[in-house]
Amino acid sequence: MPSEDNLIYLASRSPRRQELLNQIAVRFEILDILVQDPARPDMVDETVRAGEKPDDYVKRMAHEKAEYAWQFLHTQNRAKHPVLTADTTVVIGGRILGKPQNREEAFDMLRLLSGKTHRVLTSVAVKKDGLLFQTVQTSDVTFAPLSRENIEAYIDTGEPYDKAGGYGIQGLAGKFIQHIKGSYSGIMGLPLFETTGLLRKAGIFVP
Numbered sequence: 001m002p003s004e005d006n007l008i009y010l011a012s013r014s015p016r017r018q019e020l021l022n023q024i025a026v027r028f029e030i031l032d033i034l035v036q037d038p039a040r041p042d043m044v045d046e047t048v049r050a051g052e053k054p055d056d057y058v059k060r061m062a063h064e065k066a067e068y069a070w071q072f073l074h075t076q077n078r079a080k081h082p083v084l085t086a087d088t089t090v091v092i093g094g095r096i097l098g099k100p101q102n103r104e105e106a107f108d109m110l111r112l113l114s115g116k117t118h119r120v121l122t123s124v125a126v127k128k129d130g131l132l133f134q135t136v137q138t139s140d141v142t143f144a145p146l147s148r149e150n151i152e153a154y155i156d157t158g159e160p161y162d163k164a165g166g167y168g169i170q171g172l173a174g175k176f177i178q179h180i181k182g183s184y185s186g187i188m189g190l191p192l193f194e195t196t197g198l199l200r201k202a203g204i205f206v207p
C-alpha cells in the first residue's frame with residue numbers, strides 16, 4: 001500500500017495542535033490555505049449563538065472547521081484524504097471564554113479564572129469520505145488565586161492572546177495551575193487519547 005494512503009490533513013493554525021499530532025507520530029500535512037495566507041480570517045465565525053450550550057458550541061465549531069476544510073479540499077481535488085480539525089473552549093460560571101481580543105479582555109478572563117475551577121472542552125472532528133466523526137473531551141482546571149500583579153505580568157508576556165480563556169497550560173501559566181482533572185493534551189488543544197480513538201474509528205492508521 002503506498003504510504004500516501006495514510007496521509008491526513010490537519011486544518012489548523014494552532015502550533016500546539018501540530019506539535020501534539022506529531023507527538024503520536026500520525027502522518028499529516030497542514031492544510032495549506034492556512035499556511036499560505038496568514039492574514040486570512042479564521043476558518044469560522046466564532047460567535048456563540050444565543051442560548052447555545054458550551055458542549056454544542058465547541059462541537060459546532062470543530063464541525064464547521066471540518067466542513068470548511070473539506071469544501072476547500074474538494075475544490076482542489078484532494079478530498080481523498082481525511083481532514084482533522086479541533087476547537088477548544090473555556091467555560092466558567094456558564095460563560096464561554098474564547099480568545100481575548102485585547103489586554104482588558106485578557107485581564108477580565110484571568111481575573112475570572114483566579115482561585116476557581118473552570119472547564120475546558122475540546123472537540124475534535126475528522127471528515128473522511130464525506131462522513132463526519134467527532135468527539136468532545138472535558139477537563140477541569142483549578143487556578144491558584146492570582147494577584148493583579150501576577151495577571152499584569154502574565155499579560156505582558158503576550159501569551160494569553162491566541163488562547164482560549166487567555167492562558168496556556170503548557171507555557172508560563174503552568175505555574176498558576178494547582179490541579180487538573182482530565183487530559184493535559186486536551187487542555188492544550190488536542191486530546192491525544194480521544195484523537196487516537198477517533199482516527200482509528202474512522203479507519204485511519206495510528207502507529
Ligand SMILES: Cc1cn([C@H]2C[C@H](O)[C@@H](COP(=O)(O)OP(=O)(O)OP(=O)(O)O)O2)c(=O)[nH]c1=O
Pocket residue numbers: 011012013014015016017042065086087088089090099120162163164165167168169170187188189
Ligand atoms: C486553555 C488552553 C488553550 N490553548 C489554545 C489551544 C487553541 O489553539 C486555542 C483555542 O482556540 P481554537 O479556536 O480552538 O483554535 P485556534 O484558532 O488556535 O486554531 P485553529 O486554526 O485550529 O482553529 O487555545 C492552549 O494552547 N493552552 C491552553 O491551556
